[in-house]
Amino acid sequence: MLTIAGRLDSGSFLQAWEQSVEPCRRNVPRKLLVDVSAMDYCDGAGLGLLSELRRIVASSHGKFELAGVREEHRRLLAMSELTDPDAALRRPAREGIILTLGRFAAEVMGDIRQIITFIGELLATLVWMARHPRRLRLGDMLATAEKAGANATGVVCLLGFLVGLILAFQTAGPLAVYGVQPMIPTIVSIAVVREMGPLITAIILAGRSGSAFAAEIGTMKVTEELNALKTLGLEPVQFLVVPRVLAALIVTPVLTAFNILMSIIGAYIVMAALGYSLSFYINQVMGAVGLGDFISGIFKGLIFGLIVAGIGCLRGMQTRSGPGAVGDSTTRAVVSGIVLTIVADAVLGVLFYYLHI
Amino acid sequence: MKQDPSKSRPIIQVQGFAAAYGGRTVLKDLTFDINQGEVFIIGGGSGCGKSTVLKHIIGLYDPAAGRILVDGQDITAAQGEDRLGILRKFGVAYQSGALFGNMTVLENVRLPLEEYTAFSDAQMDIIALTKLRQVSLEQAAGKLPSELSGGMQKRAAIARAMSLDPQIVFLDEPSAGLDPITSADLDELILDLNRSLNMTFVVVTHELPSIFRIADRVLVLDAARKTMVALDAPDTLRDSSPDAWVRQFFNRQATGEATSASNETATAKSAGGKI
Incomplete structure (x- = not known):
């Protein structure tokens, strides 16, 4: 259970992160209920913080829930709900040297082929x-x-x-x-x-x-x-x-x-x-x-x-x-x-x- | 949408503005305020200078005459830190998207955060990704702009414009080239952000359905007269503007039909029914 009150914006973001995300990451709860009924304002940074909490809980198959969502925040919170952030943020792995070398060789050969084709077409x-x-x-x-x-x-x-x-x-x-x-x-x-x-x-x-x-x-x-x-x-x-x-x-x-x-x-x-x-x-x-x-x-x-x-x-x-x-x-x-x-x-x-x- | 009395504090004031390209005046005698928290549309026919007004307000060009005040500060006179302070309040999505082609979509949205905040990499990633989710681009985060369709590029540009939660978001023809459904989603997004974050939106568009859906007020420019011809809520302009051309514009009539009064009412009714 976590309660967010007041303005959750870029000004209060770092402190809020320290107090919510960090403890949550150290000790992932099986079920996290975030009470936002007292939250007056939530900007992009704040929504990011909620996304991170949801991601942490979801990645260990826990349950994340928002409680007391105010009417004016409902749509915004709904449309900020990430489905699979880990997949979206995964950076492509660096390819090995053999692969790079092979790709380079293939490119050079392909290029030579294109040059020859082009010479023929031009002639x-x-x-x-x-x-x-x-x-x-x-x-x-x-x-x-x-x-x-x-x-x-x-x-x-x-x-x-x-x-x-x-x-x-x-x-x-x-x-x-x-x-x-x-x-x-x-x-x-x-x-x-x-x-x-x-x-x-x-x-x-x-x-x-x-x-x-x-x-x-x-x-x-x-x-x-x-x-x-x-x-x-x-x-x-x-x-x-x-x-x-x-x-x-x-x-x-x-x-x-x-x-x-x-x-x-x-x-x-x-x-x-x-x-x-x-x-x-x-x-x-x-x-x-x-x-x-x-x-x-x-x-x-x-x-x-x-x-x-x-x-x-x-x-x-x-x-x-x-x-x-x-x-x-x-x-x-x-x-x-x-x-x-x-x-x-x-x-x-x-x-x-x-x-x- | 009726005008909300709370949206009456001017955040941008344009006074006696004129614009010229190479000595040729394209717009003159523009005076209007944009209020904090409203969705303000700059509309008008093709080539009437809609984008020109926008580009002057955001300080890309200097006006040929007049002043543009943002929160009381003259943007054309502001230099150095003052100017940066003003620009920091803006988020701009350009007509063509203007995404940086060598960065992934996520990196594009992250860039303003990297430059202006002290957040960590993980924090910026999740904030930027949430922004992308809001424009339904979560799955495209790792792609390069060139791998996206035109509509997706446009939405990514809007996400980048909003990444610092600016006070004022400028959108240049956001729905041009989008299908009706995506375009309607975009309208809802604008309204949501406007309501829940109290962001001011300045939108250049001539899409009537979009104008009727989102606009608090519309500034109408006319290419022939090279100035503004109306400024009011779209419903008011459609039904009771003293200017025949403005009524014609909002009733989406062809030029030939402007004189026929009976025809005009019929179209007004059908348009009103649809929207």
């Missing part, structure tokens, strides 16, 4: 589009090309310039030890034309545009626009992915070329500071890299652009529901874009080596 659509060029959404493609390409020129050039400058600057020291500073143009130009140019461009593209593609398409998925497209009989791959991927295919070679050119200019700044003439520098660069190197660099840029744009769109379409979903897709777009770019770079490097390019 099939591209082939279909080649036969039906009028179905290409040219306006979308040009707008994307402007946003992903023209608007990125500044940052691509700046980073190219800085990378050239830094490479030349960093190689100047070690090469001075052996007295072969004139080798700087050769080293830097081979590095930027064959590797750094396409790679830096792809990374910028992943950060600027891959993420934007994922966010745009992801938001469309969350707001059911993708479903609306499907019910209109329009394939999201054809409608959304193809214009973006084609736009990226057009702009990345150009951006890569800008990036390479600016790197070579950047490296010259260091050479000029070391006292070498422009004509010497140009001669060295022309001797080091030929048209083949340049084409291989641009080709890499093209492939990277395809990867970054494609994965951006795929991550967007994979967006799950919930408020953090678009953010997750964006992150995944950038991370997978960069990882796959570098994997592709390694594969292409080996390929070019055996093809003697």
Whole structure:
């Protein structure tokens, strides 16, 4: 038997808890009768206290009863009666490491499978589009090309310039030890034309545009626009992915070329500071890299652009529901874009080596 | 419902209020009081600024003109601790639910308790769970908001708004998107809390059955005139408002029927019978 009188609210809650719940928990009564006839007011905290008393008694199969419920409290008390609080409050058990590991592996394999499926779907659509060029959404493609390409020129050039400058600057020291500073143009130009140019461009593209593609398409998925497209009989791959991927295919070679050119200019700044003439520098660069190197660099840029744009769109379409979903897709777009770019770079490097390019 | 004389102490006073978005006035000349313990409805047609009034009262936006006093304190002028003190009296459930997506439903309802009380984990759990029970969501406590239906999200948002037993609960379109039964349950919940805890409710809605069931008084806004056109008990407005548009609104008539007097009475009768 327990009597509650006066106001049972958040102000008196802690004291009331101490005096009712704690003794009750130490020594669970078989039957608890709570007299609330003198209770003037009971707020959410107070109702919580009554719930806790009921839970404690019920968990040892005791009987809990309220007595003297006033008319004005009847409905509120009735609708605050928990049926199975223990089940509702049970937190899901943490899964073991084996399970986590297995789930992770399954996710990775599933993801690889989805990427392969997506590549197939994209290629099939591209082939279909080649036969039906009028179905290409040219306006979308040009707008994307402007946003992903023209608007990125500044940052691509700046980073190219800085990378050239830094490479030349960093190689100047070690090469001075052996007295072969004139080798700087050769080293830097081979590095930027064959590797750094396409790679830096792809990374910028992943950060600027891959993420934007994922966010745009992801938001469309969350707001059911993708479903609306499907019910209109329009394939999201054809409608959304193809214009973006084609736009990226057009702009990345150009951006890569800008990036390479600016790197070579950047490296010259260091050479000029070391006292070498422009004509010497140009001669060295022309001797080091030929048209083949340049084409291989641009080709890499093209492939990277395809990867970054494609994965951006795929991550967007994979967006799950919930408020953090678009953010997750964006992150995944950038991370997978960069990882796959570098994997592709390694594969292409080996390929070019055996093809003697 | 007849107006209760005990519900006459103003808790919110809106004086000469005007609202503008980007220099364009959307509402002007609003002056009204919301009394302690009443269920106050902000009603009107779509796009008349119902939610705008609500968002200004809770201090999300500053009014273009006029003052909003909460318990005598000007919310727009209040800063720091004073402002927090005012906000502490409010519980707000937004139209879309606005539940935090990375937390379970229970954690959403617990959050205000964690921030504002000294209760232990077990205490907060049971209080929050009891709140969820009141909106019939006990079984959904461990779920994420994205796993709930729209109506459940809305009820969870109401539970979160009430978790600190605020003096004033603001509900923005609570019944929009709910089925009639859930919506009626929600009305009963509002009435229960209003009666037994003496909570003041400010509800934005245009659901007539809900208005007639719960409202002490209704503030009616009109998009065309950009101001309030009536403020009284819903029955009074339906039967004897001097404004034809207001009578039309409460009798749920189409625009074309406003002039036909006989038709109007017929509809009024049938509406009165249903409610």
